[in-house]
Amino acid sequence: MNLKQLSQLLGLSQTTVSRALNGYPEVNAETRRRVLEAVRETGYRPNRAAQRLATGRAGSIGLVMPTADGIYSDVHFGEFLAGLGDEAVKHDFHFVINPSHPDDEAATCRKLVASGNVDAIFLAYMREKDPRIPMLKSLKTPFVVHGRTIGVPTDYPFLDIDNTGAFYDAARLLAQLGHRHFALINGPDHLAFAMRRKKGAKRALAEHGLTLPEECIYHARMTDEQGFQAMERFLRLDTPPTAILCSSTVLALGAVRAINQAGLKLGQDISLIAHDDVLPMLRPENFSVPLTTTRSSLRAAGQRIAQRLIAGILNLEVLPQQELWKTDLIVRASTGPAPAGKPA
Amino acid sequence: MNLKQLSQLLGLSQTTVSRALNGYPEVNAETRRRVLEAVRETGYRPNRAAQRLATGRAGSIGLVMPTADGIYSDVHFGEFLAGLGDEAVKHDFHFVINPSHPDDEAATCRKLVASGNVDAIFLAYMREKDPRIPMLKSLKTPFVVHGRTIGVPTDYPFLDIDNTGAFYDAARLLAQLGHRHFALINGPDHLAFAMRRKKGAKRALAEHGLTLPEECIYHARMTDEQGFQAMERFLRLDTPPTAILCSSTVLALGAVRAINQAGLKLGQDISLIAHDDVLPMLRPENFSVPLTTTRSSLRAAGQRIAQRLIAGILNLEVLPQQELWKTDLIVRASTGPAPAGKPA
Numbered sequence: 001m002n003l004k005q006l007s008q009l010l011g012l013s014q015t016t017v018s019r020a021l022n023g024y025p026e027v028n029a030e031t032r033r034r035v036l037e038a039v040r041e042t043g044y045r046p047n048r049a050a051q052r053l054a055t056g057r058a059g060s061i062g063l064v065m066p067t068a069d070g071i072y073s074d075v076h077f078g079e080f081l082a083g084l085g086d087e088a089v090k091h092d093f094h095f096v097i098n099p100s101h102p103d104d105e106a107a108t109c110r111k112l113v114a115s116g117n118v119d120a121i122f123l124a125y126m127r128e129k130d131p132r133i134p135m136l137k138s139l140k141t142p143f144v145v146h147g148r149t150i151g152v153p154t155d156y157p158f159l160d161i162d163n164t165g166a167f168y169d170a171a172r173l174l175a176q177l178g179h180r181h182f183a184l185i186n187g188p189d190h191l192a193f194a195m196r197r198k199k200g201a202k203r204a205l206a207e208h209g210l211t212l213p214e215e216c217i218y219h220a221r222m223t224d225e226q227g228f229q230a231m232e233r234f235l236r237l238d239t240p241p242t243a244i245l246c247s248s249t250v251l252a253l254g255a256v257r258a259i260n261q262a263g264l265k266l267g268q269d270i271s272l273i274a275h276d277d278v279l280p281m282l283r284p285e286n287f288s289v290p291l292t293t294t295r296s297s298l299r300a301a302g303q304r305i306a307q308r309l310i311a312g313i314l315n316l317e318v319l320p321q322q323e324l325w326k327t328d329l330i331v332r333a334s335t336g337p338a339p340a341g342k343p344a
Numbered sequence: 345m346n347l348k349q350l351s352q353l354l355g356l357s358q359t360t361v362s363r364a365l366n367g368y369p370e371v372n373a374e375t376r377r378r379v380l381e382a383v384r385e386t387g388y389r390p391n392r393a394a395q396r397l398a399t400g401r402a403g404s405i406g407l408v409m410p411t412a413d414g415i416y417s418d419v420h421f422g423e424f425l426a427g428l429g430d431e432a433v434k435h436d437f438h439f440v441i442n443p444s445h446p447d448d449e450a451a452t453c454r455k456l457v458a459s460g461n462v463d464a465i466f467l468a469y470m471r472e473k474d475p476r477i478p479m480l481k482s483l484k485t486p487f488v489v490h491g492r493t494i495g496v497p498t499d500y501p502f503l504d505i506d507n508t509g510a511f512y513d514a515a516r517l518l519a520q521l522g523h524r525h526f527a528l529i530n531g532p533d534h535l536a537f538a539m540r541r542k543k544g545a546k547r548a549l550a551e552h553g554l555t556l557p558e559e560c561i562y563h564a565r566m567t568d569e570q571g572f573q574a575m576e577r578f579l580r581l582d583t584p585p586t587a588i589l590c591s592s593t594v595l596a597l598g599a600v601r602a603i604n605q606a607g608l609k610l611g612q613d614i615s616l617i618a619h620d621d622v623l624p625m626l627r628p629e630n631f632s633v634p635l636t637t638t639r640s641s642l643r644a645a646g647q648r649i650a651q652r653l654i655a656g657i658l659n660l661e662v663l664p665q666q667e668l669w670k671t672d673l674i675v676r677a678s679t680g681p682a683p684a685g686k687p688a
Contacts, residue, residue, distance in 0.1 A: 040451060060440075067429035075625050078422025085411035085443030094456075095441040096404075099429030107384060112438075117461070223625045250625050253597075257632055281419050281567045281594050288601055 062118030066102040083302020113141045120309045126192040157321040166294040166327040167200035170273040175208040178338035179243035183216035185230040187247045227254025246274040271335040290332035406462030410446040427646020457485045464653045470536040494536045501665040507537045510638035510671040511544035514617040519552040522682035523587035527560035529574040531591045571598025590618040615679040634676035
């Protein structure tokens with residue numbers, strides 16, 4: 001089956017079929033649907049190299065995946081990738097993923113652009129004054145950043161959630177409930193999202209005349225084990241916190257176990273709010289005591305970023321280049337008034 | 345910085361530097377280390393297109409990622425990908441990932457090969473009589489299968505764990521401990537690994553004159569929520585099982601919560617063995633009652649498959665083409681003798 005045969009089968013011109021396959025906007029949705037259905041049924045394979053010569057496009061998005069011995073895989077990465085995939089599959093785009101030691105991410109990213117294998121770059125795991133931003137701005141390849149860096153002008157395309165606002169809202173609710181002793185179980189301290197969450201929490205506490213002492217801040221990879229260790233450490237303090245902010249439901253899993261093992265009741269003796277990326281394997285509403293959360297779907301973010309990148313490459317539509325998504329603060333049973341035995 | 349300048353800087357011939365960069369075995373490890381270090385320091389970028397012309401290789405491994413609205417991302421996929429990445433980064437290989445609706449996996453895989461963008465294919469999520477095996481055997485591109493299909497000759501390169509043996513071992517231990525009523529919380533019923541685990545469990549039970557009734561088998565995606573629902577259903581049976589086999593620590597998370605909510609004691613009233621892929625975000629030894637498991641590292645499997653694929657592409661060494669890894673049965677506190685109140 002070649003393009004000519006496929007076109008004859010459909011009763012369409014080769015130009016129309018080719019345009020439908022390559023996502024040109026002038027082909028209407030119904031025609032595109034018919035073409036894609038025929039492609040699936042007949043097993044027609046467009047010659048990628050020929051397609052690339054004709055369109056000048058590789059049909060791909062490039063990503064760098066940090067990996068190394070001792071560096072854990074991240075459930076959040078897989079969920080985000082699924083979101084990118086949801087959108088990419090609609091336009092027959094693929095991903096080129098370069099694994100990289102975390103210290104080499106900028107060099108790997110540059111190499112990925114130079115390879116000519118990608119039409120656009122997706123960037124994540126933003127750090128303070130991240131060198132990848134000026135590097136990518138100096139090149140011609142379009143890119144979208146998931147998150148935002150800190151300490152450089154925000155004049156590049158991004159999609160981020162309002163991490164500062166999320167943890168401001170969470171800390172404020174707990175302060176309004178009378179809590180005076182707070183702790184934060186956060187992501188790695190060199191990542192921008194973690195810095196912003198800490199800032200948001202501190203801002204809300206300051207408005208209530210409260211502080212977040214250094215001994216009540218724990219930075220770690222997002223695993224069950226780290227959540228457990230953080231909570232155990234907090235419970236050994238002279239004045240243990242009664243209000244816990246937690247950067248992931250995965251961390252919360254371990255924190256809740258430590259709370260249970262200490263014989264404390266979640267939502268009564270101690271309150272906890274976790275950030276919920278809407279990971280399908282772990283839902284906050286299914287915890288024994290359902291968790292109050294700040295919620296934003298990581299998969300939806302992946303879908304949106306892929307949509308923006310592909311729309312740009314194919315000139316499908318003009319979409320906003322900078323988006324800051326508010327999170328939802330959803331109250332469940334893990335939050336309650338500060339216990340009476342713990343006055344300010 | 346071009347190849348000539350890089351070679352002069354290192355005091356090596358261009359041929360040697362090029363061979364080191366392209367993973368030829370005749371370059372010794374120390375030289376390769378020096379070259380890669382210089383590449384990192386100088387930001388030298390080999391021209392991928394030129395490299396490809398010279399070597400005839402794309403330097404890449406192709407994967408199909410099943411994705412669709414309503415299809416959950418899989419934490420196991422991310423962990424496996426990290427393992428592939430550990431090895432790929434050593435040889436400057438990248439991944440080309442085509443997202444695909446699960447029903448289109450064979451067509452997407454064929455398209456990936458036809459694109460000419462990949463040197464080898466990695467295949468997973470094997471089903472009974474999987475059509476991708478004969479399809480790939482008819483093409484020239486090397487491939488390795490993670491898992492094995494059922495119902496076709498096993499005459500292709502694979503790496504699998506002994507799923508039958510793992511669940512045979514687990515069921516046998518519980519039968520030896522006096523349990524008579526078993527249940528299985530398994531993966532999706534169309535996937536080969538889930539079929540083999542059921543077979544292994546049934547075989548051990550048959551040797552003890554026991555059966556696994558249909559109402560005690562639950563097939564589901566590997567999420568916390570599904571584990572909870574499965575266990576709740578089992579506990580409502582007229583004769584609830586006292587011995588639970590579980591295909592993932594993620595499923596076990598929900599199952600254990602249902603056990604706790606029913607006021608039952610794990611390891612006393614009810615025993616549970618889970619399969620442990622060694623997911624870093626969830627460790628069986630950290631459960632409140634540490635879990636007995638059948639263990640095999642998914643990340644190690646990813647590393648090994650990447651090693652085999654890359655060794656084949658670069659002619660580095662001859663590695664076995666078919667590997668069946670035994671799992672470890674590790675006994676912890678979640679298993680104990682059948683409760684006295686539940687005679688056979």
